[in-house]
Amino acid sequence: MLRIKRVPTVVSNYQKDEAEEGAPRGGGCGRNCLNKCCIQGAKLPLYAFKKVNQTETEKGLLGHETKELPVEFLDSLLLGEWEDRVQRGLFRYDVTACETKVIPGQYGFIAQLNEGRHLKKRPTEFRVDKVLQPFDGSKFNFTKVGQEEVLFQFEASEDGEVQFLPNAPVSVENAPSVVAINVSPIEYGHVLLIPRILECLPQRIDHESLLLALHMAVEAGNPYFRMGYNSLGAFATINHLHFQAYYLAVPFPIEKAPTKKITTSAGGVKISELLNYPVRGLVFEGGNALQDLSNTVSDACICLQDNNIPYNVLISDCGKRVFLLPQCYAEKQALGEVSSELLDTQVNPAVWEISGHMVLKRKKDYEEASEENAWRLLAVVSLSEERFQEVNALIFEAIACAGNANEDIAERSLGEADDKPQSHEEVDAINNSSCPAMVSGTHECLVLQ
Amino acid sequence: MDSQLSLIEESFNNRYSSWVRDALDDLPDNFTITDPSISGHPIVFASRGFLKMSGYSREEVIGRNGRIFQGPRTNRRSVMEIREAIRQERAIEVNLLNYRKDGAPFWLLFRMSPVFGKEDGRVTHFVAVQVPIVSKKHRRNNGVSFSEDGESGGLREIVFGSCRREVCSDSLLEFDRVLALDSDSRGLEIQDSCEASDLEKQRAATAINNVLSVLVNYSESTGRSVCGKRCNLPGMSFISSSLHISLGRIKQSFVLTDPHLPDMPIVYASDAFLKMTGYDRHEVLGHNCCFLNGVDTDTATLNQIMESIQTERACTVRILSYRKDNSSFWNFLHISPVRNASGKIAYFVSVQIEEGSKNQDRHGLSPEMRQLSAVGAIKVAVRSLSMSAGTSKS
Ligand SMILES: Cc1cc2nc3c(=O)[nH]c(=O)nc-3n(C[C@H](O)[C@H](O)[C@H](O)COP(=O)(O)O)c2cc1C
Numbered sequence: 001m002l003r004i005k006r007v008p009t010v011v012s013n014y015q016k017d018e019a020e021e022g023a024p025r026g027g028g029c030g031r032n033c034l035n036k037c038c039i040q041g042a043k044l045p046l047y048a049f050k051k052v053n054q055t056e057t058e059k060g061l062l063g064h065e066t067k068e069l070p071v072e073f074l075d076s077l078l079l080g081e082w083e084d085r086v087q088r089g090l091f092r093y094d095v096t097a098c099e100t101k102v103i104p105g106q107y108g109f110i111a112q113l114n115e116g117r118h119l120k121k122r123p124t125e126f127r128v129d130k131v132l133q134p135f136d137g138s139k140f141n142f143t144k145v146g147q148e149e150v151l152f153q154f155e156a157s158e159d160g161e162v163q164f165l166p167n168a169p170v171s172v173e174n175a176p177s178v179v180a181i182n183v184s185p186i187e188y189g190h191v192l193l194i195p196r197i198l199e200c201l202p203q204r205i206d207h208e209s210l211l212l213a214l215h216m217a218v219e220a221g222n223p224y225f226r227m228g229y230n231s232l233g234a235f236a237t238i239n240h241l242h243f244q245a246y247y248l249a250v251p252f253p254i255e256k257a258p259t260k261k262i263t264t265s266a267g268g269v270k271i272s273e274l275l276n277y278p279v280r281g282l283v284f285e286g287g288n289a290l291q292d293l294s295n296t297v298s299d300a301c302i303c304l305q306d307n308n309i310p311y312n313v314l315i316s317d318c319g320k321r322v323f324l325l326p327q328c329y330a331e332k333q334a335l336g337e338v339s340s341e342l343l344d345t346q347v348n349p350a351v352w353e354i355s356g357h358m359v360l361k362r363k364k365d366y367e368e369a370s371e372e373n374a375w376r377l378l379a380v381v382s383l384s385e386e387r388f389q390e391v392n393a394l395i396f397e398a399i400a401c402a403g404n405a406n407e408d409i410a411e412r413s414l415g416e417a418d419d420k421p422q423s424h425e426e427v428d429a430i431n432n433s434s435c436p437a438m439v440s441g442t443h444e445c446l447v448l449q
Numbered sequence: 450m451d452s453q454l455s456l457i458e459e460s461f462n463n464r465y466s467s468w469v470r471d472a473l474d475d476l477p478d479n480f481t482i483t484d485p486s487i488s489g490h491p492i493v494f495a496s497r498g499f500l501k502m503s504g505y506s507r508e509e510v511i512g513r514n515g516r517i518f519q520g521p522r523t524n525r526r527s528v529m530e531i532r533e534a535i536r537q538e539r540a541i542e543v544n545l546l547n548y549r550k551d552g553a554p555f556w557l558l559f560r561m562s563p564v565f566g567k568e569d570g571r572v573t574h575f576v577a578v579q580v581p582i583v584s585k586k587h588r589r590n591n592g593v594s595f596s597e598d599g600e601s602g603g604l605r606e607i608v609f610g611s612c613r614r615e616v617c618s619d620s621l622l623e624f625d626r627v628l629a630l631d632s633d634s635r636g637l638e639i640q641d642s643c644e645a646s647d648l649e650k651q652r653a654a655t656a657i658n659n660v661l662s663v664l665v666n667y668s669e670s671t672g673r674s675v676c677g678k679r680c681n682l683p684g685m686s687f688i689s690s691s692l693h694i695s696l697g698r699i700k701q702s703f704v705l706t707d708p709h710l711p712d713m714p715i716v717y718a719s720d721a722f723l724k725m726t727g728y729d730r731h732e733v734l735g736h737n738c739c740f741l742n743g744v745d746t747d748t749a750t751l752n753q754i755m756e757s758i759q760t761e762r763a764c765t766v767r768i769l770s771y772r773k774d775n776s777s778f779w780n781f782l783h784i785s786p787v788r789n790a791s792g793k794i795a796y797f798v799s800v801q802i803e804e805g806s807k808n809q810d811r812h813g814l815s816p817e818m819r820q821l822s823a824v825g826a827i828k829v830a831v832r833s834l835s836m837s838a839g840t841s842k843s
Contacts, residue, residue, distance in 0.1 A: 079825030249833030288663040
């Protein structure tokens with residue numbers, strides 16, 4: 001069994017006193033949480049989004065423009081509720097008082113000095129060799145957070161129109177999905193989307209949940225509001241299904257990386273490979289409908305988790321682009337293959353770090369932050385080229401099997417494993433002059449079944 | 450909408466006189482001009498050539514953002530590049546897939562350039578030229594050239610669609626064996642892109658220069674000169690156009706004040722603030738907010754505001770304020786410090802709500818929530834926009 005020690009992130013004010021559960025005060029457990037004890041009669045704002053069938057209508061662009069609101073509603077709701085929690089003092093620190101900068105260089109990696117995020121927590125052991133683990137109700141999960149940490153309920157509207165109710169009852173039968181604050185934000189507006197929270201789903205992507213996350217990105221309508229997902233083994237710390245999101249109005253390095261198109265799925269989803277980026281990964285975009293994009297990406301995610309391959313997902317550009325990054329850092333760490341120099345920085349390469357947003361805990365690391373350092377860390381996160389192509393073959397097969405792809409994909413993915421196309425090796429060789437040296441990935445991540 | 454159209458008219462005429470339109474209409478090129486200081490960053494001028502190419506009428510285009518021409522197959526990375534160029538107030542040239550009004554996609558060479566006001570160095574407009582890419586035979590693949598039948602020695606299975614074919618068909622292109630690389634990373638995506646010929650690039654450059662020279666000429670006639678190069682005036686305090694774009698999206702009545710300048714003057718006032726108070730923008734910029742107070746304004750409340758500013762804390766008060774016409778109203782005022790990327794206070798924002806005014810949000814977000822959401826959006830904009838080197842002071 002592979003384990004690593006790390007400081008868990010405190011995402012809720014109810015997480016730290018896990019051990020010292022006091023006697024109930026008043027009704028329920030006294031914390032006004034989301035569990036059965038307190039949910040009776042609870043009310044929270046509810047935002048119901050309109051299900052659109054097309055990502056963008058090819059025709060009739062004119063119809064499209066009339067609904068161009070100056071500020072998207074969900075965006076305002078989220079920002080307003082979040083600022084309200086700032087005023088109410090629910091966060092552990094003021095993230096806007098944390099120094100941050102864009103590191104000079106070709107990619108513009110972003111560094112933040114955050115000395116307060118990991119205070120007061122002791123390192124805990126995490127199992128990193130199992131991407132799918134059953135839900136454990138005895139551990140911290142989001143049903144234990146206080147209702148004041150929940151911003152609103154988020155669901156598809158029944159009648160196809162956007163709906164907002166400032167005070168909607170939380171009903172168990174409705175299987176509510178909620179958006180809650182992260183009390184240790186890494187940027188302004190840092191929230192967690194917890195699909196069907198009361199069902200206590202483990203950290204595992206399914207079609208419905210990914211579509212919900214994509215809808216949230218679309219509804220926010222802000223290219224600087226990104227959503228992310230970490231699987232277990234890829235630095236998720238809480239095994240209760242959740243996505244994260246926050247605002248940062250600068251481009252992420254991963255969004256700037258060039259891509260090479262691999263294929264287009266039957267649903268019109270363009271699948272490309274990231275080039276010239278330290279972490280190898282796939283980019284999904286387009287699609288005849290949001291559902292197509294969602295299905296293709298979730299088929300890929302499901303394939304990875306079923307094959308026990310840890311991965312991260314970044315949803316960017318208002319839900320128009322999705323990055324999928326299989327990784328093996330935690331495994332290397334557990335096997336003692338990560339240098340102490342990297343480990344000392346205590347940077348856990350989860351989705352945000354992989355996308356190029358580095359949250360640093362030590363002033364020294366912040367001051368010395370360079371593109372080269374960021375690149376060196378991320379290169380260790382990436383699968384080797386060989387392993388990446390193997391994983392891609394699995395992914396393309398899964399997508400093709402799921403019936404979302406045309407024959408071209410099936411053909412290609414089958415041919416790929418033995419007849420490997422030349423790729424990154426050459427790219428790196430040719431472009432070495434313009435990028436920091438890539439740490440060669442000789443290590444192969446094992447698929448641990 | 451009407452008020453926005455009149456704003457657009459005004460923005461243009463004040464700077465270039467009303468005759469500039471005729472001069473611009475005489476230019477044969479396809480181009481549009483946008484104004485980043487108007488909410489939504491709309492197109493304020495579209496040339497005849499552009500309208501013909503896109504199939505839209507002038508009325509359908511003026512007041513809209515340029516993104517309405519994009520569609521499902523538009524490369525998102527190129528769109529991001531444009532977004533960032535605007536944010537950094539610099540010129541850019543990219544190949545872009547756009548859609549005509551009838552839904553037909555077409556490739557164009559998009560070249561954009563900022564226009565700076567000489568008086569304060571601020572970006573007043575952006576000009577973009579859209580040259581349709583028509584050449585089919587001159588496909589150049591980073592030094593590797595291919596014959597029409599795809600039989601290029603050693604390169605197996607390569608099928609090159611023309612731009613049009615790539616646009617119209619779903620043909621799977623096999624580029625595995627071609628890693629056509631050059632230092633320009635865009636070259637890597639050539640299979641989904643369309644390379645403009647040197648002639649087209651030349652046309653775009655000339656067209657931009659023609660438009661700029663008309664704008665420069667006509668701006669001189671109003672005494673509010675513009676230029677195509679950034680003119681840095683030391684010591685001037687202004688808000689970058691990118692911050693303007695972000696702030697312009699926020700519909701609430703608010704002002705930003707700069708605590709580092711003497712008397713803490715207003716450095717930004719939203720359209721809604723001007724509408725609510727009856728002042729013109731130039732009457733409030735550079736002035737302390739105290740012009741909102743009048744004879745019956747409670748001094749205890751004013752002291753409360755002063756104290757929260759001194760202690761760098763947010764506060765909410767109900768205060769009697771006065772419009773330009775001297776009529777008064779109860780102002781539900783929220784003030785909050787706003788920090789920049791170094792974590793230091795850059796501005797104080799004050800968001801006003803007129804008590805008793807009708808809740809105009811059709812979805813029913815409470816006035817308090819809208820007030821806080823404005824604060825949030827401003828915090829994000831100011832923090833993010835001060836992060837990178839290379840943008841103008843914000
Ligand atoms: C002067 C100007 C003209 C523009 N014209 C077009 C255009 O013709 N087609 C297009 O796709 N985008 C055009 N754009 C770009 C969009 O307006 C917008 O900036 C871009 O989509 C990125 O920002 P967004 O993420 O807000 O959409 C233009 C931008 C400017 C400043």
